[in-house]
Amino acid sequence: MKVAVMWFRRDLRLTDNAALYHALRSGYPVLPVFTFDKTILDRLEEKADRRVSFICLALRQMQRVLEQAGSSLTVLHDHPENAFRQLLTEFEIASVYTNHDYEPYAVQRDQAVGNLLAAAGADFHTFKDQVIFDKTEILKDDGTPYTVFTPYAKKWRQKLDAFYMRAYPAEKYAANFLRRTSEPVPSAAAIGFIDTPERFPPADLPDALIRRYDSTRDFPALAAGTSHMGVHLRFGTVSIRALVQRAVDVNAVYLNELIWREFYQMILWHFPRVGKGKSFKPAYDHIPWRNDENEFRRWCEGTTGYPIVDAGMRELNATGYMHNRVRMITASFLAKHLLIDWRWGEAYFARQLLDYDLAANNGGWQWAAGSGCDAAPYFRVFNPSLQTQKFDKDLVYTRKWVPEFEDFSYPKPVVDHAMARKRALEVYGKALQKANAG
Structure with missing residues (x-):
């Protein structure tokens, strides 16, 4: 039986996920996969790394939902190309779905994995998910990228409409996950790290915080003065579309901070030397x-x-x-x-x-x-x-x-x-x- 693979990276959620939505509608049962990337992790000197613990927690939360759908997340610890070579021996993969990543290493990684899959006769599909506008969607009138924030942000706001904020209702198609026995999600210790006893910031962002963000964000003594959404945006445990939709209606200053995030993503894409x-x-x-x-x-x-x-x-x-x-x-x-x-x-x-x-x-x-x-x-x-x-x-x-x-x-x-x-x-x-x- 052919399957579609949903390759999770920095999009660790099962709702409003662009690639997952398309995978679940592909006509193939969907195998959800996450790989602890040894290319990245082997460079980390500190083994009590909070980010690894955060990822493990997010994966366990996803696994509980997948179990309710009669499926399971497959978690590998390897270099990405090796991980897909292993998957190709275990499954007949028709296609792989994932979301864009704009960092220089990620671009090279995805090219290598895409070539590997093409040689095996499998398609590789990537989608925009972690930003509202990416790559060439916001450009100057002459077709070149902006290098100053203010005019970039002005055009960004002008282009924003309900279409770009719409959610991808992946949860409606949960029945299309591949039916299989649940596998345990490895702990940080199982991949050579130390579990950290952190209490991570909640993914729920109160409306009251967004409303007063412009008057509280500069004062570090205020525990609830900023959103603490950075880690959730980094690992995709929240949807940028949902956050932007709330900010548009509530606080222009908070929206501006989300635009700054996209501006820097755009700069990295167009000027990878940075x-x-x-x-x-x-x-x-x-x-x-x-x-x-x-x-x-x-x-x-x-x-x-x-x-x-x-x-x-x-x-x-x-x-x-x-x-x-x-x-x-x-x-x-x-x-x-x-x-x-x-x-x-x-x-x-x-x-x-x-x-x-x-x-x-x-x-x-x-x-x-x-x-x-x-x-x-x-x-x-x-x-x-x-x-x-x-x-x-x-x-x-x-x-x-x-x-x-x-x-x-x-x-x-x-x-x-x-x-x-x-x-x-x-x-x-x-x-x-x-x-x-x-």
Whole structure:
């Protein structure tokens, strides 16, 4: 009996899933598959990785629903090509369905798997699912991609209508899953990782939070000031279409944040060099970074002597999350106060963030460093003290994570703000002038 395979990746849900909807309507019984990708996981040095635990939890939740439909998720731990070679020996695969992934590695992976399937006589279908608009759907009038957010967002909003927000009712076709005995979903320990005892943010987003988002989002002490949807969007445990539909009706500022996410995905697609360690603005690759390893260690540990910076880093290390306002402060501090290559910070966030997403992480770091397509100018150097006065004036957030900041035991600042600002302006200015002249 021929089957269709639904290959789950960053779309770990059984509702409003584009590829799953098409697979279930393909006329073949659908085998749901997830592969723990060894190409990715083997590079992770930290084995108590919260993201692996989150994925395991999401897979177990999916498995419970599939069991009710008399089916089962097949979970493999291998390099993707090897996983499909194995599946081809066990099943007669007519076609494979999956959703687009825009990261450089994912593009290469999908090309390789598609070639493997074609050689075996199986079709490979991919669909847009994790964004509202992708690839070439939002372009300038001359057909080139936008590199500035504001006009991109304007056209994005103009194009949005009910068609792009409609759900894919995959659940209506649950009877079309392949009938089979349930298989256990492996634990993190079973694939060489350590289960982390995290309480992950809920996928349910209260309307009240969206309504007041514009007035609460910049204050890290407010536990319910931001949506914490990043991890759910990263792994697809929520539908972007559902979130956009709610934001359109409730809060334009929250919608704007969702558009920023798509803008960075679009930049990564059109300019894949940014995902390979290159500055969007090539001149910024000529900055002579200081890259002091001791200062970088203090930044990572949260012992810079700047309480708001240290609070953010300690929150990140303890929880895998950092408030977005504080992400900007800590990133600016590393790149401009310490003149440490933004790629060092990008890589550290990539290891630590539960909601790590290449496009968003790279976009945020290049914004902070000034090297991005739509960046803070190099002469904007966040003042940690002023940022604290504006966004944590009662020091609630700071005291939570750095309770000793008023004690003698707290370290002296790793660098003087005024000196660091002056140094950054000089180093950036000279490097950019020289690069542009050359």
